[in-house]
Amino acid sequence: MPKKKSVYVCQECGYDTPKWVGRCPGCGAWNSMVEETAKTNIAHGLSLGLGSAKVQKPQLLSEISIAKMPRFTTGSVELDRVLGGGIIPGSMVLMVGDPGVGKSSLNLRICAYTANMKKVLYITGEESLQQIRMRAERIDALSDKMLVLSETNMELINEHVEKQQPDLLVVDSIQTIFRPDVQSAPGSVSQVRECAVELLRLAKSKAIAVFIIGHVTKDGTLAGPRVLEHIVDTVLYFEGERNAQYRILRAVKNRFGSTNEIGLFEMRDIGLVDVPDASKLFLSETVHDSGVIITPTIEGTRPLLVEIQALVAPTPYIPPRRTSDLVDIKKIQLLLAVLEKRVNLALGACDVYVKIAGGIKIDEPACDLALCVALASSFTNKVVKEKTVVFGEVGLSGEVRAVNGADIRIKEACKLGFTNIIIPQKNLNTVGKITGVNIIGAANIKEALQAVF
Template identity: 45%
Template structure:
């Protein structure tokens, strides 16, 4: 007697994230949403229609050594800093996800990329699901991004966008944004995980089939992560994050994932009234101008592969308050508190009776330990009313024992300092913060030109 086949049970599926279960539950076990688990049809008419389509002609597998990379040359986007992050340009068929906080300038950056690509003779389709074509046109007029090869479409339906791709035949597709486009093949409203997954996977499939590079804008949540299902980051080839404080004009683009290049490159931009401008050499943005004053010191920070000089400024004021103020901007308050403790205990620089203010120039944020030595020297000079040479930089991590430890990529930092004209580099060779401060005092006495106040 033949074995009895198990009965097929129609599962239940979450309309938010696609999670399935054999029995109904009120709360999804994956995304924890209430009331989103519904009975899934065994096979919808759309699914049957897709399954009935005969597969296309298959391609024979070839040895990897026989693959010619000349078939997929990189194309410049026309924006050098963006190309830098991508690894040298846009790869045909690449799916690029650009995320960032609202108002940081994602649409402005991509409109500039679209305009530069159009000026290079490549047809671009910019599909905006968040703005009307008139609104995009107004921004293009303000930023000088008008060109006949730049096509606009204000659509929220994925099928309509695919129709525009057939009509325009672009060489670059920009979709702004994936959370505001919906597909009829998926349940739920635009922005829900199932919709985001369906829209992204369809756009990526079209990109691969046509060797059409597509740049997709993604929103971020309150904690800074990309909104939507995690699979979105796995589907795309490149994940870029657009960062910047809206109180300043400086913007950074970082590659969090890149299948075609490094992930430690950073692109620098400046938001202006006329749009977004590249900053190939951002050194001047993070340095003060004028003669040296007490309480300043320059360090070399790393932003990806870039070594940037950043000026640290400190100000101290005598106080009789039982709890002196510690105000910081652009640096980690916990590290500043540690540096102050080390200064007082190991270098005999009394700061317990003073309000201390520490800040960076240009709105840049220093989070790496390599800035410890510069912070310590700036505070010590503020207390003693000393200046140091404008040709001196400090690079080193400070320990609780007062020891100065070497930092990562110190040779690259020192090389950048030398290229920018800094003659003296204070680093781990000074051994301790006490010795470093004494060496500075010795240099001031030996070369009065380095310290006009002595």
């Protein structure tokens, strides 16, 4: 009997080497190499079902029919938006987030809704069936048509899927599933990779929509090999603290839609609930004080009004502190330099703190002008005019550049009752006049600051 070969695999990135090393050559992690049994190419091919695959002939792209892949809704408008319009049969979606953020509850609600139209199989490897029943009753997701299975063996899961032929398969979570023929512990790089590939084979060969839930590491990234993100069709990340009220679902990869869309949810006693009118929700506690300004940002096709808060105060520390959790510090430093050089504001000896109310992370250039206004307002202790909205990109010479989607931003601001809107001068010719709304074009920062104070 031939001796089995072994390799050492990094549990952080999946890099393998025939000899043990203290530091992974792939990602630089220390003491992450674990010995695992190497699989031959033939055995690996058979495990993927490649050995029995039918030989296919090349087809013309224009002749390939997509009529057999209609999307179906998840029952959540926010999740449908992030997915690109709904679930596609044969797709594989990976949902990742911190513990307690609401991944399992959201998937259970999806299954309960879809079970009324499609055949659904929910597989849990972390909880008992009694726990699933208790959660379903708590979040009002109890369905008499949904199939539930508590199993971690991938071979047995494969048999149940072959027998039941579901339209939607949910696996919670991928780190608990294992294959008996892989000589490593559940959650290891080899187990996660092999189980994910087997689920991918089921999804593509039988047109089953597969949702898998993944864990995250301490730094918030996906636990397991990076190849897992390449295997699946869509990767969804939950943003937001587990103790916070709101959650943001963002697609970092989507083969069937845009990665710019976000879904907004609110955590309640019955689980995650859609937030359709997010702008009104984020502005419900707005205060009229210095250092506060409202700006419209666009996430995908969705306009959102967010509140930017800035606090500028003298400091004895050298160098002064610049702090922000949701805005890039480099952007703040750049805008501070522009304000000091072009508007003569002595901000070099001040601590600067920037906060975005509601926990929305903004990184688009259209928020530059609003950040400058908030910083100048706090430094001079001047309050911005009531019902004022500001947006525009700021250049190094202090000019205000045009941005895309100006009409969408203005309509969202008008819908919520804002009557004083400061926009780039070059965008002024592309937007029409609105009765009762004062739209002012600013060519540079000085003009914008004169218009808001």
